Amino acid sequence: MATVNLGGNPIQTSGELPATSTKAPDFTLVKGDLSTASLSDYKGKKIILNIFPSIDTGTCATSVREFNKKAAALDNTVVLCISRDLPFAQNRFCGAEGIENVATLSDFREGKFGKDYGLTVTDGPLQGLHSRVVVVIDEEGNVKYTEQVPDIKDEPDYDKALAAL
Structure with missing residues (x-):
């Protein structure tokens, strides 16, 4: 269990992030068209997991926008923006914002x-939602970098995540 903050107030998470130099746990998440995607679908690519509580909050939206800008210049790399939002909300946001360089995935079905x-x-x-995390x-399929942002209201360190690629 890890402790992070929400506006300076401590909250707990369900465990520890995967350790660097270990295999990333596989997953099955829901895409915008309600089909599923798994980690193995991205085999052979570098992957940035941009994980956050909800696309409908300011900092979460900013992280998607920032990674969208930065992802355009990355070779053989995919940025997966993951939350427990419904795929419909993720699609709405990306459509309204012109987000095209990242993929959104939802953990709404089972968590x-x-x-x-x-x-x-x-x-x-925020019980039941995800904390703000970046995993490279x-x-x-090996974990190269992780960051669990100390306060969920803060942005991740984009430069450190990109440097880990």
């Missing part, structure tokens, strides 16, 4: 991804 990655918030007002995975 298994959040539990497997140890980042589900277990108490406080190499082409072989």
Whole structure:
């Protein structure tokens, strides 16, 4: 269990992030068309998992916009923006914002991804949602970098995530 903050108030997560140099846990998440995607679908690519509580909050929306800008220049890399939002909300946001360089995936059905990655918030007002996390995975499926943002209201360190590629 990890402790993060929400506006300076401590809240707990369901576990610890995957350790660097270990295999990233596989997942099955829901795409915008309600089909599913798994980690193995992206085999052979570098992957940035941009994970957050809800696309309908300012910082979460900013992280999607920022990674969308930065992803346009990345070779053999996919940025997956993951939350427990319904795919309809993710599609609405991306359509309104012209987001085209990242993919959104939803953990709304079971919340298994959040539990497997140890980042589900277990108490406080965001209980059941994901904490703000970035995970970078190499082409072989190994975790190269993780960041659990100390306060969910803060943005991740985009430069460190990109440098880990």
